[in-house]
Amino acid sequence: MATALIDDLQTLSDGIQASGRLTAEAVTSATRALVDWSAEAFESTLEAEDAVKVLYAGTDELVESILVSHRVTEVQVRTILAALHINRSLERAAHNAARVAHLATPPPRRSLVDEAVIADALRAMGERAAEMVRTAVDTYERRDVNAARLLSALDEMVDRENEKLSDMILSIEVNDPELRRWSSRMLFAGRWLERIGDHAVNAAERTTYMMTGPQPPAGTNALVATPRNQR
Numbered sequence: 583m584a585t586a587l588i589d590d591l592q593t594l595s596d597g598i599q600a601s602g603r604l605t606a607e608a609v610t611s612a613t614r615a616l617v618d619w620s621a622e623a624f625e626s627t628l629e630a631e632d633a634v635k636v637l638y639a640g641t642d643e644l645v646e647s648i649l650v651s652h653r654v655t656e657v658q659v660r661t662i663l664a665a666l667h668i669n670r671s672l673e674r675a676a677h678n679a680a681r682v683a684h685l686a687t688p689p690p691r692r693s694l695v696d697e698a699v700i701a702d703a704l705r706a707m708g709e710r711a712a713e714m715v716r717t718a719v720d721t722y723e724r725r726d727v728n729a730a731r732l733l734s735a736l737d738e739m740v741d742r743e744n745e746k747l748s749d750m751i752l753s754i755e756v757n758d759p760e761l762r763r764w765s766s767r768m769l770f771a772g773r774w775l776e777r778i779g780d781h782a783v784n785a786a787e788r789t790t791y792m793m794t795g796p797q798p799p800a801g802t803n804a805l806v807a808t809p810r811n812q813r
Contacts, residue, residue, distance in 0.1 A: 587652040601637040601672045602719030604630045608679035613708025615683040617701040627683040634676040641669040664792035668785045675781040678774040685767045690760040703747045707775045714782035730786040740779040747772045
């Protein structure tokens with residue numbers, strides 16, 4: 583029975599790592615689809631999201647099976663709960679990547695300067711968001727309790743980049759209906775890329791919880807505390 587539990591926990595860990603790699607690929611492809619208008623990258627994003635969904639469902643089923651079939655220790659309970667939350671964060675990040683890909687559209691050709699600046703900003707945000715997902719997965723794989731702080735710092739950078747992008751877009755002359763529609767889509771794309779960063783931080787924080795146990799802020803409980811936005 584103990585050997586079976588160890589095997590199940592390893593399968594659980596392997597599934598999280600596979601989902602994380604696919605999610606990072608989805609973010610990278612979504613960014614290419616958005617700024618390069620690549621049909622191939624768009625399809626790659628959706629394929630990666632579909633694969634993450636399959637792994638997400640499988641992880642949920644495995645967690646239920648482990649809890650029903652095995653007597654687990656407190657440490658193992660933390661491992662299982664962390665995997666459950668990380669699984670959710672990765673699924674949401676992959677879904678947001680698909681949202682970004684669906685916003686891809688060529689800009690009005692009359693706005694080449696604005697388009698180039700906005701595209702460069704979105705590319706930088708997408709690359710950083712993908713890096714954050716890869717770091718979160720690496721954090722989980724190596725059981726690194728310190729990486730959450732690094733990801734929080736990167737997340738603040740993504741937040742600031744999104745604020746600058748939003749200010750830039752909102753300052754554009756919007757008398758042109760085509761430019762208005764395109765700018766609105768890019769505004770939402772920046773929002774979803776920012777959310778992907780949030781999910782990466784959530785995943786790293788759950789790894790810290792897995793290794794150290796609840797370390798909630800004063801007056802909260804880590805097991806019930808609301809994570810960063812789960813949209």
